[in-house]
Amino acid sequence: MQTKRVGIEEAAALLKNGEVVAFPTETVYGLGADATSAVAVSKIFAAKGRPSDNPLIVHIGALEQLRVVVSEIPDVARALMDAFWPGPLTLILPKQENMPREVTAGLSTVGVRMPSHPLALALLREAGLPIAAPSANVSGRPSPTAEQHVLDDLEGKIAGILAEGGVAEIGLESTVLDCTTKPPTILRPGAVTKAELEGIIGAVDTLEVQEDSGSLAPKSPGMKYKHYAPSAPMTIVRGSEIFFQQVIWEAQSQGKRVGILVAEENRDRYEADVVLTCGTKRDLSTIARRLYDALRELDEHAIDVIYCEGFPETGLGEAIWNRLLKASEHRVLEEG
Ligand code: TXA
Ligand code: MG
Numbered sequence: 001m002q003t004k005r006v007g008i009e010e011a012a013a014l015l016k017n018g019e020v021v022a023f024p025t026e027t028v029y030g031l032g033a034d035a036t037s038a039v040a041v042s043k044i045f046a047a048k049g050r051p052s053d054n055p056l057i058v059h060i061g062a063l064e065q066l067r068v069v070v071s072e073i074p075d076v077a078r079a080l081m082d083a084f085w086p087g088p089l090t091l092i093l094p095k096q097e098n099m100p101r102e103v104t105a106g107l108s109t110v111g112v113r114m115p116s117h118p119l120a121l122a123l124l125r126e127a128g129l130p131i132a133a134p135s136a137n138v139s140g141r142p143s144p145t146a147e148q149h150v151l152d153d154l155e156g157k158i159a160g161i162l163a164e165g166g167v168a169e170i171g172l173e174s175t176v177l178d179c180t181t182k183p184p185t186i187l188r189p190g191a192v193t194k195a196e197l198e199g200i201i202g203a204v205d206t207l208e209v210q211e212d213s214g215s216l217a218p219k220s221p222g223m224k225y226k227h228y229a230p231s232a233p234m235t236i237v238r239g240s241e242i243f244f245q246q247v248i249w250e251a252q253s254q255g256k257r258v259g260i261l262v263a264e265e266n267r268d269r270y271e272a273d274v275v276l277t278c279g280t281k282r283d284l285s286t287i288a289r290r291l292y293d294a295l296r297e298l299d300e301h302a303i304d305v306i307y308c309e310g311f312p313e314t315g316l317g318e319a320i321w322n323r324l325l326k327a328s329e330h331r332v333l334e335e336g
């Protein structure tokens with residue numbers, strides 16, 4: 001199959017025809033298909049190599065479409081839609097009966113969000129359909145934040161990609177909030193922070209990040225899968241500059257080639273075989289935006305181990321920390 005770079009109208013026509021199309025959003029690129037068609041949705045799983053028991057997020061371009069997707073909208077969800085849509089917040093709500101089980105992996109709930117990227121909104125409105133879309137990467141790779149990432153993973157496996165999408169503004173997947181619990185529970189931290197949610201609806205819980213346990217009934221099905229980890233093992237290092245440098249030298253003394261991931265301001269502070277930077281600690285949004293691109297880039301270097309410096313862990317830093325923990329398979333080295 002040839003993957004065509006298409007404009008809004010052609011992309012919408014492909015979606016209406018039951019084909020799979022990648023499109024930019026403000027978080028990461030999505031891989032979309034008509035959420036009302038089991039056949040169309042099954043093509044997403046095939047292209048990504050995604051396990052069929054991991055449910056998809058349904059994207060809408062207008063509130064009227066909620067009717068097709070969910071059966072009930074609690075007051076807290078309504079308040080959050082008013083505050084954060086369109087934007088990087090996915091709400092888990094009771095599903096509409098007709099949603100195919102391929103979308104929800106057989107759960108009685110469905111994830112729904114209205115993205116704010118102008119091209120995503122234009123496409124959703126032109127197609128006039130709720131669009132199921134996971135991140136547009138091959139399962140097990142970092143989520144794509146640029147058109148080239150999507151093509152690297154999926155060229156030849158999908159009908160189209162919406163062209164001129166640029167680099168994803170946020171760079172990390174949406175906050176996922178389960179609105180069927182009391183209080184609601186953050187299943188995945190993202191750019192809409194816990195404090196921002198609490199500012200609108202009061203207390204929310206956070207599901208602890210667990211090491212992949214393979215548990216049979218995980219709260220967020222996505223949690224049980226092995227997430228992206230670079231091919232060289234990555235460890236997060238928390239401590240002083242001297243400690244970080246000693247860790248690098250120690251590995252090199254064992255004959256290892258060491259890659260490091262640090263903030264821009266620390267580019268010249270350390271000696272290592274490969275030094276990659278990812279944004280500045282003065283503005284965590286720059287780290288979020290660049291993180292997945294840096295992880296993809298690390299895989300292109302011949303290195304044996306990766307050390308990543310710790311970044312602030314509050315606000316948007318919570319989402320960054322969550323993704324780093326997954327990528328490092330929870331290896332954290334603390335000084336002292
Ligand atoms: O920012 C995003 O959310 C991007 C863009 C494309 O919108 N999409 C995305 O989709 O990250 P995906 O499939 O890579 O991640 C969806 C997450 C998974 O962890 C999945 O298990 C969870 O949301 N999820 C979906 N439906 C759910 C449900 N009904 N109950 C609990 N978790 C659900
Ligand atoms: Mg994903």
